[in-house]
Amino acid sequence: xxSKSLTxxxxxxxxxxxxxxxxxxxxxxxxxxxxxxxxxTTFAKSFAAAFGVFEDDVTSPTFVxxxxxxxxxxxxxxTNWKTLIHIDAYRLESAADVEKLHWNETVADPSxxxxxxxPERIGDALPANAIRIKFSHIDGSxxxxxxxxxx
Ligand SMILES: Nc1ncnc2c1ncn2[C@@H]1O[C@H](COP(=O)(O)OP(=O)(O)O)[C@@H](O)[C@H]1O
Ligand SMILES: [Mg+2]
Numbered sequence: 817x818x819s820k821s822l823t824x825x826x827x828x829x830x831x832x833x834x835x836x837x838x839x840x841x842x843x844x845x846x847x848x849x850x851x852x853x854x855x856x857t858t859f860a861k862s863f864a865a866a867f868g869v870f871e872d873d874v875t876s877p878t879f880v881x882x883x884x885x886x887x888x889x890x891x892x893x894x895t896n897w898k899t900l901i902h903i904d905a906y907r908l909e910s911a912a913d914v915e916k917l918h919w920n921e922t923v924a925d926p927s928x929x930x931x932x933x934x935p936e937r938i939g940d941a942l943p944a945n946a947i948r949i950k951f952s953h954i955d956g957s958x959x960x961x962x963x964x965x966x967x
Contacts, residue, residue, distance in 0.1 A: 818954070819962045825855050826862035828964055832949075833866035838895045839945050843928035847935035847942060850951030855962045856933045859951070860902055863931065867891045869900050881907065882917050887929065898927040905934040911941035 819825040838844050846863070848856040861871050868888025885900045901922060908914055922928055923943055935942045952963045 817964045817966075819855065819964055820958075821960045822855075822858055825858050825962060825964070829859040829862035830866045832966075833863045836947075838897065838926065841926070841945070842943065843923045843925055843930050844897065845923065845930045845932065845943060845946040847946045847948045848931060848933050848951065849935055849948065851953065854951035854953055855964070856951055857904075859949070859964070860931045860933065864900055864902065867897070867900055867929070871902065881905070896927055897929040899929070901928055901930045903930065903932045905932055905937040908934075908937045910937075911939045914938040914941050 817828060819828055836844065836846075848859060850856055864871055864885065868891045869885040871883065871885070881904060883902045885902075887897050887900050889898075903914075903917070905914065919938075919941060922930065932938070932942065932946070935946065935948075948967050950963075950965045950967070952965075954961045954963055
């Protein structure tokens with residue numbers, strides 16, 4: 817998809833959140849990859865808002881590797897998601913680093929809904945069933961355009 821603005825990225829995130837199905841085992845994980853400034857955090861914040869979670873701008877996850885929030889029970893439909901976890905793995909160096917964040921227990925728990933920015937930093941620690949979304953700047957286009965691809 818092509819997003820022409822911050823507002824469009826926010827709308828794409830809300831729409832994605834409303835259609836997301838729980839993983840068949842363990843936590844539901846959404847991996848957000850793409851270079852700096854491509855829109856990962858913008859997407860994550862609107863996704864979180866769809867679950868009644870409003871992340872403040874002061875504690876940007878660039879400085880806090882992991883943030884956990886209680887999901888608004890009225891926003892989860894028939895799923896049993898309870899905790900939204902937003903990880904920015906930019907400053908992690910290996911799968912061993914993410915294990916220090918109780919990663920194994922976190923990904924095993926079906927009540928967890930996890931967003932991971934910079935998933936490539938944690939290598940094989942990212943479960944194979946993670947949903948992958950890739951953000952890119954579009955060469956030669958206006959500054960406000962981003963490509964968002966789902967696979
Ligand atoms: N279509 C767009 N979608 C998302 N962000 C955009 C878009 N156009 C411009 N921007 C700007 O790009 C920046 C994206 O920042 P951010 O979401 O923090 O990126 P990342 O987490 O990938 O580093 C913001 O400053 C935002 O205003
Ligand atoms: Mg970011």
